[in-house]
Amino acid sequence: MQLAKVIGTVVATTKYEGLEGIKFLVVQPLTKQQQPIGEPVVAADATAQAGPGELVFIVGSREAAQAMPIPFVPVDHAIVGIVDDVDLVKE
Numbered sequence: 001m002q003l004a005k006v007i008g009t010v011v012a013t014t015k016y017e018g019l020e021g022i023k024f025l026v027v028q029p030l031t032k033q034q035q036p037i038g039e040p041v042v043a044a045d046a047t048a049q050a051g052p053g054e055l056v057f058i059v060g061s062r063e064a065a066q067a068m069p070i071p072f073v074p075v076d077h078a079i080v081g082i083v084d085d086v087d088l089v090k091e
Contacts, residue, residue, distance in 0.1 A: 001058070003077060004057070016073060022068065038088040057082075059080050
């Protein structure tokens with residue numbers, strides 16, 4: 001799992017069978033310190049509740065496909081949780 005911030009939405013007029021009704025959001029992967037890392041990616045919203053500006057957990061590859069309501073649909077990334085708060089302990 002990786003932290004990410006939702007930075008946009010995607011509108012798809014045609015979707016693969018099994019992805020009807022699933023939101024696609026553009027997310028920016030983040031480090032533990034919430035700094036951007038890498039390029040933004042499109043993630044399917046398995047929570048059905050995420051929106052722009054929210055901090056979320058994303059998974060990729062096989063885990064993303066398994067997280068969807070209909071397992072093993074063709075997705076590369078999925079949002080699996082919405083983060084309420086992050087508290088880092090510095091040692």
